[in-house]
Structure formats: C-alpha cells, structure tokens
Amino acid sequence: GAGVSQSPSNKVTEKGKDVELRCDPISGHTALYWYRQSLGQGLEFLIYFQGNSAPDKSGLPSDRFSAERTGGSVSTLTIQRTQQEDSAVYLCASSAGTAQETQYFGPGTRLLVL
Amino acid sequence: DAKTTQPNSMESNEEEPVHLPCNHSTISGTDYIHWYRQLPSQGPEYVIHGLTSNVNNRMASLAIAEDRKSSTLILHRATLRDAAVYYCIPTGSSNTGKLIFGQGTTLQVKP
Numbered sequence: 001g002a003g004v005s006q007s008p009s010n011k012v013t014e015k016g017k018d019v020e021l022r023c024d025p026i027s028g029h030t031a032l033y034w035y036r037q038s039l040g041q042g043l044e045f046l047i048y049f050q051g052n053s054a055p056d057k058s059g060l061p062s063d064r065f066s067a068e069r070t071g072g073s074v075s076t077l078t079i080q081r082t083q084q085e086d087s088a089v090y091l092c093a094s095s096a097g098t099a100q101e102t103q104y105f106g107p108g109t110r111l112l113v114l
Numbered sequence: 115d116a117k118t119t120q121p122n123s124m125e126s127n128e129e130e131p132v133h134l135p136c137n138h139s140t141i142s143g144t145d146y147i148h149w150y151r152q153l154p155s156q157g158p159e160y161v162i163h164g165l166t167s168n169v170n171n172r173m174a175s176l177a178i179a180e181d182r183k184s185s186t187l188i189l190h191r192a193t194l195r196d197a198a199v200y201y202c203i204p205t206g207s208s209n210t211g212k213l214i215f216g217q218g219t220t221l222q223v224k225p
Contacts, residue, residue, distance in 0.1 A: 033212060043158065043215035050211060059212065091157050093213075100146045100206045103213060105157035 002026070004106035006092050012112045013082055021077045021109045025094030032075050033095075033103060034067060038088040046090075049075065050097065082113045118202050123220040126192045134187040134219050136202035141182055145206035149176065149187050151198040152218075158201070161187065197223045 005024045013019050025032050034046040045059040049069045060066070064082075069075040079086055089108040095101040119137040126132040138147065149161040162169055162176045164185070169176040175188040189196055201218040 031211060035213075035215075042217060043152075043213070045212040045214065048211050056210070056212065093157075100163075102148065102160045102163065103150075103158075105159065108157050 004092055004094055004104055006106040006109050008109060009107065010110045012114065014114050015084060016081055018078065018080045019082055019111065021090050021111070023075045023077070023092030023106060025073065025075070025092070026104055028096070029094035030072070030097040031095045031101070032069055033093045034075070034077050035091045035093065036088045037091065043091070046077070084113050087111055087113045118204065118216050120202060120216060120219045122217060123222065125222045125224060128194060128223055128225050129191050132189040132192045132196070132221065134200050134221065135184065136186070137184045138202065138204050139183040141204045142206060145204040147176070147178060147185050148203045148205045149174070149200060150203065151200045153198045161200070163205070192223045194223050194225060197221055
C-alpha cells in the first residue's frame, strides 16, 4: 500500500514569510508525528496527534509553529514568519496508534529560508 | 525518557556480519526496543523491534540481553546499501509515542 507522503519535496522561502507543509499518513493510521532535522543535527520531535486526543505539542520550538490534523488524516505544519534557523528537513511519520507501534516516515520536506 | 548509548561510528567490510550494540539500562519493563536506520538523504526507516526474545526478519536480527539493559542489531551480510545511521530507541511508556532519537551509530561499509 501507499506509504506516508509529504509535499512539497522542497521549499525555498524568504525570511518572514509563512509556509505550510503537508503530510498524508498511511490510511488507517491513527497516530501522526512531525519531526525535524537541521543540517548535521539529530532528529527532533515536534508534535504528535493521536486520534481525537489533544495533540502533544511539547516539541514545538516556538509559537510560530503550529499544526493541525483534519478529519483524523491529513496534517499541515505551519511556520509563521520564518527565520533562517527554521531551515531543516521536516519529517512526518504515522503509526497504527499505540506508543510501541512502529512509525513509518515520509521522505520529508526540505525547507530553506533565505 | 529511557537513555541509550551507542558507539558514534563503526566500520564493516562488505558481505561481512556487523554487530551494532546499544545500551539502554534505564529501559522500562514494558518498553519495546525499536531499531530504525536513516540512509543518506532519506527519512528514517524501521529495521526491527523486540521486547524480550531475540527476533529475526528479512533485514536483520535483534539480540536482547536477558536483563534487557542492552541489545545488539545484527546485519548478517553487510552491503553497501546498509551504510546508514542506526538508532536504537525504547518505545512505550518511556516515550509516550514520540521517538527520542539519540546520535545513533554511523555505519560505514567498505567494498
């Protein structure tokens, strides 16, 4: 079946602009995660959606970052007033639900803020 | 969160076995041990996971110590495509869903 897909693959924006990144999880997966990986850095958790529960936003680095998940499926990560330090690969993953479940990652969106 | 310790890097020759160790001495009794890897310029991919017993799949084997404080990922015959960063991550009550990636082990495979 289809895996996790993300769009766009690459995004170049100017400092101060808003960007939206999209994630389509595997069909039927109730859990969805966003991570980011800055150049030469490790993978950093951002936010986690599980079913209809309130999302775990503990990893969001600032209030410029927000995410929503509509209809329990597609998710959008929004970065407002982008800064150069936001440049990174943003990765989405989904899983069947519980904390022990394997997460399946998308190919990521490479964001470059000029 | 359960803390993990892995060697920063390892080298292997192609077609030889590779044993990648991980210490997770603070792992919870109900946590699974997941291994993921990240190939260059790609998102992480699942490799294998286990709870107590050793596990085998088409990609690798996972040997879990009896006290569960450590585990070893075994690639039986390394190929050039196995060059990646390998992460061991306890999953369950230790992470409440989100994966906590450490630095992982960078595996180099020499032809």
